[in-house]
Amino acid sequence: MIPFHGRTRAGSNGTAVIAAVAAAVAVVLVLAGRPSAGASQPSGHPARIISVIPAVTEMLFAIGAGPQVVAVGSFDEYPPEAARLPRVGALLDPDVERILSLRPDLVIVYESQSDLRTQLARVGIGMFIYKHAGLADITTTISALGDRVGRQKEAAATRAAIEAKLNEIQARVQGRPRPRTALVFGRDAGALRGIYASGGVGFLHDMLDAAGGDNIFADVPRQSVQATTELMLARKPDAIVELRSSAVTEAQKTRELSVWKSLPGIPAVRSNRVTIVSDPRTVVPGPRVGDGTELIARALHPEAFPK
Amino acid sequence: MTIRRRFAMAMAVYGTLAAAAIVLAPLVGSTTIDLGRVFDFSTPFSENVDAQIFFVARLPRTLAGALVGAALASAGVVFQGLLRNPLATPFTLGVSAGAALGAMLAITFDWTLGIAGLSAVPAAAFLGATGAVSIVFALARARHRGLSTDVLLLAGVTLNAFFSALILMVQYFADFADSYRTLRWLMGDLDVSSYQPLLSALPLLVVAFAAFAWLARPLNLLSMGADSAETRGLEVASAQRRAFFSASLATGAAVSVGGPIGFIGIIVPHLVRLMVGSDHRVVLPASALFGAAFLVGCDVLARTLLAPVELPVGVITALIGGPFFLWLLVRKQ
Amino acid sequence: MLRAADVQFSYDTLAQPVLRRVSVTVPAGGFVGLLGPNGSGKTTLLRCLAGTLRPTAGRVTLDDVDLGTLSRPAIARRMAVVPQETRLAFDFSVLEVAVMGRYPHLGAFEIEGPADLALAREALAATGTAHLEQRAFTTLSGGEKQRVIIAAALAQIGGTRAAAGTILLLDEPTAALDLAYQLEIASLLRDLQRRVPISIVVSTHDLNFAAGLCRTLVLLRDGEVLADGATDDVLTPGRIKALYGVEADVQRHADAGHLVVVPLRRAKGGPAA
Numbered sequence: 001m002i003p004f005h006g007r008t009r010a011g012s013n014g015t016a017v018i019a020a021v022a023a024a025v026a027v028v029l030v031l032a033g034r035p036s037a038g039a040s041q042p043s044g045h046p047a048r049i050i051s052v053i054p055a056v057t058e059m060l061f062a063i064g065a066g067p068q069v070v071a072v073g074s075f076d077e078y079p080p081e082a083a084r085l086p087r088v089g090a091l092l093d094p095d096v097e098r099i100l101s102l103r104p105d106l107v108i109v110y111e112s113q114s115d116l117r118t119q120l121a122r123v124g125i126g127m128f129i130y131k132h133a134g135l136a137d138i139t140t141t142i143s144a145l146g147d148r149v150g151r152q153k154e155a156a157a158t159r160a161a162i163e164a165k166l167n168e169i170q171a172r173v174q175g176r177p178r179p180r181t182a183l184v185f186g187r188d189a190g191a192l193r194g195i196y197a198s199g200g201v202g203f204l205h206d207m208l209d210a211a212g213g214d215n216i217f218a219d220v221p222r223q224s225v226q227a228t229t230e231l232m233l234a235r236k237p238d239a240i241v242e243l244r245s246s247a248v249t250e251a252q253k254t255r256e257l258s259v260w261k262s263l264p265g266i267p268a269v270r271s272n273r274v275t276i277v278s279d280p281r282t283v284v285p286g287p288r289v290g291d292g293t294e295l296i297a298r299a300l301h302p303e304a305f306p307k
Numbered sequence: 308m309t310i311r312r313r314f315a316m317a318m319a320v321y322g323t324l325a326a327a328a329i330v331l332a333p334l335v336g337s338t339t340i341d342l343g344r345v346f347d348f349s350t351p352f353s354e355n356v357d358a359q360i361f362f363v364a365r366l367p368r369t370l371a372g373a374l375v376g377a378a379l380a381s382a383g384v385v386f387q388g389l390l391r392n393p394l395a396t397p398f399t400l401g402v403s404a405g406a407a408l409g410a411m412l413a414i415t416f417d418w419t420l421g422i423a424g425l426s427a428v429p430a431a432a433f434l435g436a437t438g439a440v441s442i443v444f445a446l447a448r449a450r451h452r453g454l455s456t457d458v459l460l461l462a463g464v465t466l467n468a469f470f471s472a473l474i475l476m477v478q479y480f481a482d483f484a485d486s487y488r489t490l491r492w493l494m495g496d497l498d499v500s501s502y503q504p505l506l507s508a509l510p511l512l513v514v515a516f517a518a519f520a521w522l523a524r525p526l527n528l529l530s531m532g533a534d535s536a537e538t539r540g541l542e543v544a545s546a547q548r549r550a551f552f553s554a555s556l557a558t559g560a561a562v563s564v565g566g567p568i569g570f571i572g573i574i575v576p577h578l579v580r581l582m583v584g585s586d587h588r589v590v591l592p593a594s595a596l597f598g599a600a601f602l603v604g605c606d607v608l609a610r611t612l613l614a615p616v617e618l619p620v621g622v623i624t625a626l627i628g629g630p631f632f633l634w635l636l637v638r639k640q
Numbered sequence: 641m642l643r644a645a646d647v648q649f650s651y652d653t654l655a656q657p658v659l660r661r662v663s664v665t666v667p668a669g670g671f672v673g674l675l676g677p678n679g680s681g682k683t684t685l686l687r688c689l690a691g692t693l694r695p696t697a698g699r700v701t702l703d704d705v706d707l708g709t710l711s712r713p714a715i716a717r718r719m720a721v722v723p724q725e726t727r728l729a730f731d732f733s734v735l736e737v738a739v740m741g742r743y744p745h746l747g748a749f750e751i752e753g754p755a756d757l758a759l760a761r762e763a764l765a766a767t768g769t770a771h772l773e774q775r776a777f778t779t780l781s782g783g784e785k786q787r788v789i790i791a792a793a794l795a796q797i798g799g800t801r802a803a804a805g806t807i808l809l810l811d812e813p814t815a816a817l818d819l820a821y822q823l824e825i826a827s828l829l830r831d832l833q834r835r836v837p838i839s840i841v842v843s844t845h846d847l848n849f850a851a852g853l854c855r856t857l858v859l860l861r862d863g864e865v866l867a868d869g870a871t872d873d874v875l876t877p878g879r880i881k882a883l884y885g886v887e888a889d890v891q892r893h894a895d896a897g898h899l900v901v902v903p904l905r906r907a908k909g910g911p912a913a
Contacts, residue, residue, distance in 0.1 A: 075482055091483065186484045190419040191426030192500050194488050217615075226491070226617050228610070229500035230364035233356060234338035245482075255419070262501055265352075265359035311751055391729035524743060530729040531740070537692045538723075539796065540716030540744035585730035588751075 045150035046106035046126065050099055052090050053130050056108045057082050058286035059142050063154040070102050077280065078288075100125075106148070132223075135206030138285050139163065158287050165290030166210055169297050172304040173212030179238040179273070179300055181213035182227060185283065187242070192259055195227040203285040204243075211297035212304075213239065233265050240268040241299050244278035253278075275299040310586060317589050321579075321596035328600040329373050332607050333365035337614035363500065371499045371564055372606045372620075373599035376571055378512055378561035380579075380598020381519055383572025384591050385554035388526035389547060390456050393580075396572040397558040400463030400551075401439045403567035404470035406559065409435020410566070411474055411489045415481040424507035428492070429563040436559035439466055444551065454547040456533070494619030495568035497606050504564050511560040516595070518553030522546065523588040530585070568621045570628030571598055577635065641703060642666040642719070642807055642839065647688055648697035649681075658684045660863045661698070666839050668805050671829075673854030673871070674843040677884055681863040682843040683811055689841060690809050691715045703805065716744035718805070720793035724812040726785060728777050734788050735773045738764050741796035759799040763791040766800055766835075767828055783821030786813060790828065797838060804837035811843050822846075826853055847901040851875055859883050875899050881907050 049065065051057045052073035060069055061079050072082050074090040086102070089095040094116045099107060104125060109116055111131045120127055128148055130141065139159045146155020183204055186196040198204035200215060202223035208215050216235040217225045225231075240260070248256070253276050260269045268274055277299055282292035298305045308316075334342065344350070344357040352358060382397040390399070397403070412418070413431035422430045446462035447454055478486055499505065525546040528536035537543045561568075575598045576590065583589045602620070605627070609620040643666070649659040659681045666672050666689070674682045687693040688700055691707040700707045707715060720741065728737070738760040742752050752760075764770045767787040772780065777788065790810075797806035810829075814822040830853060833840060844850050850857060850871070857874045859866040861883055867874050880888045885907050893900040 092486070093479075186488055188414065188426065188428045188488070189417045190421060191428065193426065193428065193496065193498065194414075194491065196484075196488070220615060222616065225615070228364065228498045228617055229368075230336055230338060230360055230498075230610070231615060233360045233364055236356065245484075252419075263359075263363065265356060265363065270353070309757075388729075393730065521748070524746075527732075527736075527740060528743060530732070531726055531737075532723070534687075534692060535721075535723055535726060537712065538690055538716060538719075538721035539740065540713035542712055580730065584736075585732050586736060 046104075046148070048102065048104045049106045049108070049149065050088060050102060050104040051076070051108035052088060052094055053108055053110065054078070055138075055284050055286035056128075056130055056141070056145065058284060058288065059145055059158070060108075060149070062158045062287040063142065063146050063149070063151040065145075065149045065151055068149065070104060071099070078284070132285065133203065134201070135166075135203045135210065135285070135289065138203065138287075138289055142287065162287065162290045166293060169210060169212075169290070169294055173297055173301050176212060176301055176304060178212055178214045180216050180236065181208060181239045181241060181300065182216050182232065182235070182237040182268070183208045183213070183296070184227065184240060184242045185224075190255070190259060192229065192262060195232070196224050197227040199223055199225045203289070204283075207282070207289065207293045207296055208241075210293050211300055213241075213296070213300045229263065232263065237266060237268045238271070239273040239300055240266070240275070241296055242274070242276045243282045243296075244276060245280045245283045246278065248276060248278040310588060313583060313586070314589050314592075317583050317593040318596070321593045321600070324600040325373065325377075325596040325603075328603040329369055332369040332372070332603045333361055335607050335611060336360070336365055337610055337617075364498075367499045367502050367505060368497050368606065369603055370502075370505055371497045372603040374505060374508065374512060375497065375561040375565040375568065376575075376598040376600070376602025377595040378515065378557040378598075379568065379571040380575035380601070381516070381591055381595040382554040382557040382561070384576045384579075384587065384594045385519060385522060385526065385550050385557075386572070387576060388522075388529055388587060389550040389554070390460055391530060391532075392460075393577065394573070396569075397554065397561075398467075398567060398569065398572065400443050400459065400555070401466035401470065402436045402555055402558045403562055404467045404474075405435040405437070405439025406432040406562040406567060407435070407489075407493060408470050408473055408477070409433070409438075410492050411477050411481070414489050414492065415477055415485045424503045425563060426504075429504060429507075432566075433559050433563035436555070436562055439470065440552070440555040440559070442466060454544060454551065456547070459551070491619060492566050493621070495566040495621035495624070497565045497602075497620055499564065508560040508564050511556055515553045515557035515560070518549055519557075519591050519595075522550050522553070523591050526550065526587040526591075527585075566621065568602070568624055570624040570631075571602055574624075574628050574631050575601055577631075641668055641805070642689060642700070642841075643704075644685070644689055644695075644698070644700045646698035647685070647695040647700060649684055649688055649693060649695050653696075657696070658863050659688065659695070662860070662863070662865055663698075664689070664858050664865070664868065666807065666841055667856075668839055669833070669837055670839045671833060671853060671855045672839075672841045673850035673857045674841065674860060675845065675847065675850055675857055675883070676860035676866075677845065679862075680860040682845075682860055684863075685860065686721075686809055686811050686841065686843045690719055690721045692721075702807075713744040716796060718797065719807045719809065720796040722786070722789050722793045722808065722810040722813060724815055726789050731776050731778060733773070734764065734769065734775050734777055734780070735760060737777050737788055738792045738795055741792035741794070744796060756795075759801070760791070760795045763795040763799045764788070766794060766832065767791040768824075783817050783824060786817060786821070786825060787828065790825075794832070794836075800836055802836045802838050805839070807839045807841065808832075809841045809843075812845070813842060814844065814846055814849055822849065829853060847875070847880070851899040851901065852896065872899065875901065 047068055048070045049068045050071045054076045057072050057076045058078055071086045071088045074087050076082050088098045091110055096119055106126045107120055108128045108130055111129050139162055142155050142159050146152045183198040184195055188194040197217055199220040199222040200218040201221055205215050216237045257274055260274050264270055277295050279295055281288040282295055340357040340360050345361045379397050386395045386397055387393050409431035410428050413428045418427040421427050443462045443466055447459040525541050528539050528541045533543050575594050579590055579594045579597055583593050605623040606620050609618045609623045612618055644662060644664045647659055647662045648657050650657040676682050688695050739752050742756040767790050769787045769791055793808055813825055854871055857871050858868040866883060867879055875890055877888055877890055887904045887907050889902045889904060890899055
């Protein structure tokens, strides 16, 4: 912020002082309206990056741009260095003041954060716009990110690693019968209420597909489906994989799995093919998505993977 | 027409409506089922998908809709009588805000402890509702003249605002999925998938409905003013307390089963009064029956309009309720 | 007979008492007027007499039975109150309103029978509102509403078959009414008492209304009884000056047949002792 030099002198010269104050205020307003002295398009590579998106934060660190990251979002936990950085909010509540005060030259934002984008554009701070989409888009985003921060080589390497992992998984599950699967990513604890499963669109669906499972909701053109009792009974999944982002104790797992017993009509419940995978790698569409896909594949085809 | 005749006619008409809704609703859904197979008892249940869909998915849901609809509609009538205001709803006094806070805490912090057959989220919702009711009642107790309905209203509105603020605060600790799930809970969800929540809520509702039966005549008297009612032989303070607690109990039980489904508590009483007059001895039971039919109907729409995707039932009641309200306002001119 | 003996009342234990040692007797078949300026305690006294307020000291008795020992329905069967204004929250019909007066006579789940309906209808007829039976109460004029409420109160104490010793209390019955309706209510009440042996208590600040109807008057000032007795004895210029701080002329009006008060000017120095 441009410092404001205005001091009122008690008593004398009141009018002159007010004029000086008014002039100073006018100067401040004019200067604030102009783009800051860093120019809108950085000529070099960004040196101060802020990311409010967990997946992209992981990507930045994976391609070696970690040292340039000065702040992250509220839900960014990986890698540990990222978790130690200052936090500036997330999708619904980005702290614009904080973001601006850190003087970034690149801010990673969601496409839907229109208010934030407008404010950053007004000040002339560079943005990388992220849209949450499918599995293939993850590698595309990594490449684009690499271009933007000047880490093309590392980005290509990360990309290759992911693709190799996915190919390896595909080789292992090739030819095996693909179970009709429900990929559940949210549900009320201890009850079969509020069940949300992946629809036929999005990276969760793509992960399931790569892991050798057929999504029972593949025909629904949405990222999430509220899986009502009737839908689950009608669609008869042979396997259910429940994704949790944080670790779950064995006792909790047993308890949560037993909740499904109230619907023995579902083939997956009858043949004991309900699994809980509690690992953040399965819910973050970032560089570790290959690991996440493998975890799902292990749940569906345990015999295809080494112990 | 004497009141006896009006009561009998209302019971016949609305009772038939409710019964028809309950019988027909499980026949309809996003999946086609074969009725013959549903009732084919030779096939073991665990292999009879049609029977499972009918008896496990649809029937409990229909019954939940009937109970919740009856509870919210009749609680609406009682609150309107208590507050002497036809615009009062079961949620005016903060019951649903308390329930929402409870549910949100349970969802965000993954509570697993349930009580009396209710799983964590419904149990937390009910406790939240109870908490809100206690606070409002404590605030509204005037020093020596029983319950002041003005203070009750103010306390309820204030509590609504305060709990909403708390909910926003809990949002801060919630991750994206939790916020989404809480939002969906707020829109109502009747997919109980088992009879257990209904069995848990049933005793509470039976108590509440019994109390309502006793409150019908007192509510008639109260509509002329508390003082007038007193001079006509009503123990006003006791009647107001009974009305407040029984209606809150019905609302709390309903919200814990299906979430805070809006508009039923105000559309149904209005429509019923238009058709049967204002005598609470007819309006109360008629509203309960019509409320049951109405919510079951809304739930059928919710699960079939955009099949296989489901609309939250609260969205359907709002879509019907909003225009209805506008019409009411225009009519009053 | 309804009697208040040394009644004291405060709304708040710390506040000044609104009524101080007030004693009033309503004889059977009597027509008592409670007069006094705003804040004199008229309405409070009326509510104590009706049993809706419990005196903080002293007692109110109905036929020598303390009101505090009677249940509300028991009191309601003997005494009915007509408030100054009735605002109905919902659309009840006139007949429904009149029938509500019968509720104190019904058991817990008892429904009003043909006898109750007949009583309610007779009461409506007695107040000239029978033709409004099916109308919605909220659509009536002020005067019509008041007459319907009087009918309901009448039905409450037994209608045209009311027993002697039942009491009708009216709080400012003419305050919100046009002149024509005021006359109507006055003649209605007079007429009523001729036919049915009820006692009537009226709280009002309309001196002429009271003078025309009441046989005894109770003058209240600052929660104390200034004077009480036969209307002709109590309604004097001296008393009016003491009560209202107004110099007035009191004369017997030949045509009206009762005392008439004509206020002339404010008294110097306000209400005297």
